[in-house]
Amino acid sequence: MARASEDGVLSRLRVGVIGAGMVGVAAASYLQRSGHDVVLIDAGNPGEGASFGNAGCLNGSSVVPMSMPGVVRNVPRWLFDPLGPLSIRWRYLPLLAPWLIRFIRAGTPERVEAQARALRSLLKPSLDRLAPLVRDAGAEDLVLRLGHLFAYRSEASFAKERTAWRLRADNGVDWDEFNADELHQLEPALSRDYVRGIVVRENGHIANPLRLVQRLAETVVRHGGALKRARVTGFDVSDGRLRAIRTDNGAIQADRAVIAAGAHSRPLAAALGDHVPLETERGYHLMIRDPETMPRIPTADADGKFVATPMETGLRFAGTVELASLDAAPDWRRARILLDQGRRMLPGLARHHPEKRISVWMGRRPSMPDSLPVIGHSRGSRDVVYAFGHGHVGMVAAPMTGKLVAELIDGSPPSVDLAPFRADRF
């Protein structure tokens, strides 16, 4: 449905979508379904940002914010253990302090409950919202609905997550629990060290995140959209109306724009008068090509805070959080640690792998302190819509975000309450 103007005539708008990651391609796909002309603009190739190397989990159950009650007690450990599941680089502490303070403040019980509800509104419909796009792209082989396993090495580590599981239950997430023997039958590849497992059956995963984004971007082009290689530098706005999107390769005329530039969205929002506390939580992956064994479904090690995902290109261990600046050099030790942890999780893996079968990656999660994205109109012009800041859940939140972007541009009532996602909430 294209946007209805005041006289009731449906208008076809030219919309520039900045960023061809999972969020941008989902927005572009939904905008086309609404009848608009789309130009996807990316400084690089589609899907080569954070959407490239994530764990590929489409977990509707991911409603637990990163900042939870009592989080402040963990900060010293994050500072002193550079190889722990979450670490902060000392050098960047002065830069990160304002974000960290907001992050800690976001962890009160009341705020956490509200954030979980808001997250669920984006995540629960994910697979249903993704299905038509995947069908249209002929990419059904890339999206699987097999569930997600959370594995615990001790009853104590399970007990530590009691609040997290209560939050999931309060938001309508169901699961099945398994004791040590049942867990071994369910997933024989897993080490006997794990004593408890939980399977959330509603969750899905992507067999190759890069290929999915590429297929969705190709489909946008097949339906008449354009793909432009350019770095967006700002906007021409007069009297509150967007005139053009400025790039390092000339101006692009557009009636509307969507900012879906992931971790790089902050300066673009600032150009429109919105100073959002967007930082990056960097994460790593390590992949083994032709692994000796793989879990059947994505399996999270609750203590190590990483996920082992069976993918079409091999076995991917992904996760961990490193707080440093956008441009800090990667610390590849953090990726290598995933291999040691992965071998402990799956004892059937070889003790040594030739380097040619191993690959590592670092990516930048676009993260807001309250674990919620920014979705809504910009302050400087209602013609520009934000869709960034999805942190740990950008792949799973993208389909619903895409639909909301189209609703905002059409001026139709949004499918979910957008108040928690306002740019000016801090």
Ligand SMILES: Cc1cc2nc3c(=O)[nH]c(=O)nc-3n(C[C@H](O)[C@H](O)[C@H](O)COP(=O)(O)OP(=O)(O)OC[C@H]3O[C@@H](n4cnc5c(N)ncnc54)[C@H](O)[C@@H]3O)c2cc1C
């Ligand atoms: C280790 C790890 C594991 C993860 N696991 C999961 C998971 O299992 N499930 C899940 O849902 N999420 C997961 N995530 C998070 C997820 O990957 C991100 O939230 C998601 O990819 C963000 O998508 P995006 O489209 O917003 O950003 P990106 O994929 O980063 O895309 C942004 C695009 O914008 C472009 N761009 C930036 N600036 C400009 C500019 N000025 N002009 C033009 N183009 C620009 C970039 O080139 C890039 O292509 C994980 C992340 C990491 C790091």
